[in-house]
Amino acid sequence: MTQTSSAGSTPAGDVATEQAGNGHGSLPLLTLGVVGVVYGDIGTSPIYAFRQAMSVAPGGHNTTGEILGLLSLIVWALTLTVAVKYIFFVTRADNNGEGGTLSLMSLARKTFDKAPTWITGLGVLGAAMFYGDAMITPAISVLSAVEGLEIVAPNMTRWVVPITLVIIVGLFAVQRFGTAGVAIVFGPITAVWFLVLGTIGVVHIVQYPGILAALNPYYAIEFLVTHANLAFVVMGAVFLAVTGAEALYVDIGHFGRRPIVLAWFGLVFPCLLLNYFGQGAFVLSVGPETVRSPFFEMHPDWAIGPFVALATMATIIASQAVISGAYSLTQQAIALNLLPRMVVRHTSETQSGQVYMPQVNSFLMIMVLILVVAFRSSEALSQAYGIAVSGIMIVTLALLLVVMRRNWKWHTIWLVGFAALYAVIDGGFFIVNAAKIFNGGWVPVAVAAIVSLVMVTWMLGRRRLAEKTRRDEVPLSFLVDNLAKKRPTTVPGTAIFLTSDIEGAPTALLHSLKHYKVLHESNVILTVNTSPSPRVPDDEKVHYEAYNELFSRVIVTFGYMEEPNIPKALALARKIGWKFDIMSTSFFLSRRSLKAGQKGNMLRRWQDRVFARLARNASDATEYFHIPTGRVVEIGTQLVL
Structure with missing residues (x-):
């Protein structure tokens, strides 16, 4: 009965993504926006990646060959993971122009008549791990930039953590105003950041051109073979260079694939390589044993102060990107019934993807502040960084293989x-990061486990609630036929009864008949569905069917990236013949008060209690569906799970 959009993606998915991006401006402006939003995270990796690779290999970085080996590992990690896997393949697996773990899950599910449970499980796991990433990225990025103050003024060391906390609080405080205004400066600032990275890299490469030999993968292989005892921990540090790659896929819907590709090969990739080579050249020029932080020390003394300020701005931008991604991911999860409804505030009148979620914002801010206070340095935080991102990459690979095949x-x-190739690469990265679980890696694992548990509990609870409600309700067809034969007293106007069950009579309708013993002259059974596609065309959004002169059914289908605005959707119904006046229409909703039952084992009872609490804390349906509050009648019912 429901009409949904089911267009699939092909390897030539550029058409959909280009269409998604064209609404935002010209190609040069889109590309500049990509530099600021998409590549802010990976663009700050040079601050700590090469430094950490050197620090975890004590005694293994005192020769030219070993420095070349470390650099070669970073170069080929960037090339194979980002340039090849994500740019050439993952970004082509768009779901009608949208990307991200949940979009890829939806795309993979559409290839089956009945999708296997494990595909949904992978989507849940990938989404849960993203929250771990969204917590650690602002903490490590801002902290690593502020640590540059130690180079400018060593006596400022004790102020690094307080300054970081102030910046983070300010960053989350301005989220309520949206990114529309500040996004204008994101692109130019980050473009300057990359140009500075590349320029300082070239300066040191010219002084030590032999560093370019690291382009040869022989040095990477030789390092792993000759330093087998260090290879494990070194690869964990090398992985820091590719963190942020997942943003390529998440932000396809905002920019389109072409600007993302152009920005990567035209600016980001060359500047990253030049800076890493420049750091290596600087280390070999002055001697590895004298270098503490090559990224900052490679600059002349007069430039360190301004560069620390630029680095701090760049890390704030990188943090903004992952915070906005958490909002978008949560919005998708709610639409796909993986999480309870939350308050979603749209901060832009022209770009639907710009949203602000107060609950998510507060949760992330508290967790980021705790991480900064607990770990106190970017070096310590790097031990916690990587497990979530590498886990997301494995989930992405598994779902991508389904799409490639089917x-x-x-x-x-x-x-x-x-x-086989990427199972070795991604699996290897995950294993080396998993080895850090007792040194801080347990943090994102714990967050992912909790979020996964919440999602699974919510899905199972909804399923049990639907089954129980279906058993208790009267079949809609039976009720409609009986009321048509023996019509009760009718009153003027239209009554719209919201229900998620297509077959059963809405609880609000049954209770209305029981208590009021009247019907409106027009009664509409309204069901809101979510399509596996990100957006549904207007001509496919509403399905109308009249049962008789008293009853009709309307099914509204929103894409999982769309704002579920019922009044706007019902306005579309006029085009297919349904006439109604919003001022003479009442919306009837059933507000269930859930209580955990005493049946089942301890786990079942615990899940029921958690589900009941989640349902109580869910945002109001009236606000979520943008129904005029003056037209809503809520009928309360109590239900034991």
């Missing part, structure tokens, strides 16, 4: 080859 129709040989 949607793109890849030949088995090519599929197995691709899977």
Whole structure:
């Protein structure tokens, strides 16, 4: 009965993504926006990645060959993981122009008549791990930039953590105003950041051109072979260079694939490589044993102060990107019924993707502040960084293989080859990061476990609630037929009864008949569905069906990236023949008061209690669906799970 958009993605998914991006401006402006929003995270990795790779290899970085080996590992990690996997393949797996773990999950599910549970499980796991990433990224990015003050003024060391806390509080405090205004400066500032990275890198490469030999993968392989005892921990540090790659896929819907590709190969990738090579050249020029933080020390003394300020701005921008991503991910999860409803505030009248979620913002801010106070340095935080991101990459790979096989129709040989290559790379990164679990890596794991548990509990609770409600309710067809034969007293106007169950009579309708013993002259059973596609065209959004002169059914289908605005959707129904006046229409909602039952085992009873609490804390349906408050009648019912 429900009409949904089901267009799939193909390897040539650029058409959809280009259409998604074209609404935001010209290609140069889009590309500049990509530099600021998409690449802010990975653009701050040079601050700590090479430094950490050197620090975890004591005694293994005193020769030219070993420095070349470390650099070669970073170069090829960036090339194979970001340039090849994400740019050439993952960004093509768009779901009608949208990206991210949940979009990829929806795309993979659409290739099955009945999607296997494990695909949903992977989507839940990937989304949960993103929250761990969203907590650590602002903490490590801002902290690592402010630590540059120690180079300018060593006596400022004790002020690094307080200054970081102030910046983070300010960052989260301005989220309520939206990113529309400040986004104008994001692109130019980050573009300047990358140009400065590349320029200082070139200066030191010219002084030590032999560093370019690190382009040869032989040095990476040789380092791993000759330093087998260090390879494990070194690869964990090398992985820091590719953190932020997941943002490429998440932000496709805002910019389109072409600007993302142009920005990567035209500016970001070259400047990152030049800076890493420049750091290596600087270390070999002055001697590894004298260098503490090559990223800051490679600058002349007069430039360190301004550069620390620029680095701080760049890390704030990088943090903004991942915070906004957490809002978007939560909005998708709510639409896909993975999380209870939360308050979603749209901060832009022209760009629907710009949202602010107070509960998510408060949760992230508190967790980021706790991380900064607990770890106190970016070096310590790097031990906690990586597990969540590497886990997301494995989930992305698994879902991508499903799409490659079932949607793109890849030949088995090519599929197995691709899977084998990246199973080794992504699996290797995950293993080396998992080894840090007792040194701080448990933090994102714990967050992912809690969020996954909440999502699973919410899904199971909704399923049990629907089953119980279906058993208790009267079939809609039976009620409609009986009321048509024996019509009760009718009153003027239209009554719209919201229900998620297509087959059963709405609880609000049954209680209305029981207590008021009247019907409106027009009664509409309204069901709101979410499509596996990010957006549904207006001509497919509303399905209307008249049962008789008393009853009709309307099914409204929103994409999971759309704002569920019922009045606007019902206005579309006029085009298909349904006439109604909002001022003579009442919306009837059933507000359930849930109580945990005493049946089942301890786990079942615990899940029921958690689900009941989540349901109580969910945002009001009237606000979530933008129904005029003066037109709503809520009928309370109590239900034991």
